[in-house]
Amino acid sequence: MAKRDYYVVLEVAKTASDAEVKKAFRSLAMKHHPDRNPGDKDAEAKFKEAAEAYDVLSDPEKRATYDRFGHEGLRGQGMGGGFQSAEDVFSQFGDLFGELFGGGGRQRGKAGPRRGADLEYVLAVEFMDAAKGSEQEIQVPKHGLCETCDGSGAKAGSSPTTCDLCKGAGEVMQRQAFFQIRTVCPRCAGTGKMIKDPCGSCSGSGRQRVSDKLKVTIPAGVDEGMQLRLGGKGDIGDKGAPNGDLYVTIRLKEHSLFRRDGVHVLCTVPMGFPTACLGGKITIPTIDGDVPYEVEAGTPSGKVVVLRGKGIPSVQGRGRGDQHVQLVVAVPKTLGPREEELVRELATVFDDKVREKSFWDDLKTKFNF
Numbered sequence: 001m002a003k004r005d006y007y008v009v010l011e012v013a014k015t016a017s018d019a020e021v022k023k024a025f026r027s028l029a030m031k032h033h034p035d036r037n038p039g040d041k042d043a044e045a046k047f048k049e050a051a052e053a054y055d056v057l058s059d060p061e062k063r064a065t066y067d068r069f070g071h072e073g074l075r076g077q078g079m080g081g082g083f084q085s086a087e088d089v090f091s092q093f094g095d096l097f098g099e100l101f102g103g104g105g106r107q108r109g110k111a112g113p114r115r116g117a118d119l120e121y122v123l124a125v126e127f128m129d130a131a132k133g134s135e136q137e138i139q140v141p142k143h144g145l146c147e148t149c150d151g152s153g154a155k156a157g158s159s160p161t162t163c164d165l166c167k168g169a170g171e172v173m174q175r176q177a178f179f180q181i182r183t184v185c186p187r188c189a190g191t192g193k194m195i196k197d198p199c200g201s202c203s204g205s206g207r208q209r210v211s212d213k214l215k216v217t218i219p220a221g222v223d224e225g226m227q228l229r230l231g232g233k234g235d236i237g238d239k240g241a242p243n244g245d246l247y248v249t250i251r252l253k254e255h256s257l258f259r260r261d262g263v264h265v266l267c268t269v270p271m272g273f274p275t276a277c278l279g280g281k282i283t284i285p286t287i288d289g290d291v292p293y294e295v296e297a298g299t300p301s302g303k304v305v306v307l308r309g310k311g312i313p314s315v316q317g318r319g320r321g322d323q324h325v326q327l328v329v330a331v332p333k334t335l336g337p338r339e340e341e342l343v344r345e346l347a348t349v350f351d352d353k354v355r356e357k358s359f360w361d362d363l364k365t366k367f368n369f
């Protein structure tokens, strides 16, 4: 099903305030709440859809991204992934549900197979790999399927039997004072199955620690802190429940020449004193290789020039940033005899005092101090 516009989902205007967004979600969540619509798949889908829309529109950063770039933009940044189940909604908005429904977001106990945990993997990426995109292999330690018992938890030759306390339901009714409360079956922990002869490798859990080798495609333009979501690559879920997701968080490694400011590349490039005074050709390194540059005569040290379109491609695939180059006069630490001779001669005609005064006069005119 195609994703609907979040504003349409919540039935609010694009200009809706935070309070209006919250109110809209409250009324939809009440209407489609799973406890009010048991077994109704359509209601559950609407419930999750509303929660996803609320998740984005209640977060200023996600909302701004969505307003500018839509669903694609969020996906590009590993956001707005939506919710796998109503349980996910409760675990994320547990506090809010307390507030919405006056305590106890949910009456029903969590029974049955549980979804695997989401995992995070921090991936340090070379500057150029982030700028150009790349493919990397990572090893993710996680809970995977026990290969000895193929996840059943039972020793070879035996198989799990139906739990005799809950008869496979995973839940039992308990009487407390005047109430009957449904709770997770204490004997089978909600799985509905019992293992008489547990597998030796996993002690009956059906899971084992594994190291999962994965290829990650890093899109060109990823930036520090962005997350890529690899659906289903997190911890394995209980039998019949989905796996968790893997979130790959990008850390950018430092580069010897380039720094980044979003899609813009920053760097500092030296020019000789004669070039700064008289103008001339220099070479500027960019992420696509060296480019020639003509320095204007009379370029002050520290001047920043902009090379349009030489920056990082936008991760949403919308154009490229610029490169901001700071030109600085390279002052030699030592001079050869002939150089020293010429600089000394220059010093006799080049009046530092006059140059300094004109420098300050320029600044005073510019900044009015």
Ligand SMILES: [Zn+2]
Pocket (backbone or CB within 6 Å): 146, 147, 148, 149, 150, 151, 152, 153, 154, 199, 200, 201, 202, 203, 204, 205, 206, 207
């Ligand atoms: Zn096993």
Ligand SMILES: [Zn+2]
Pocket (backbone or CB within 6 Å): 163, 164, 165, 166, 167, 168, 169, 170, 171, 185, 186, 187, 188, 189, 190, 191, 192, 193
């Ligand atoms: Zn049971």
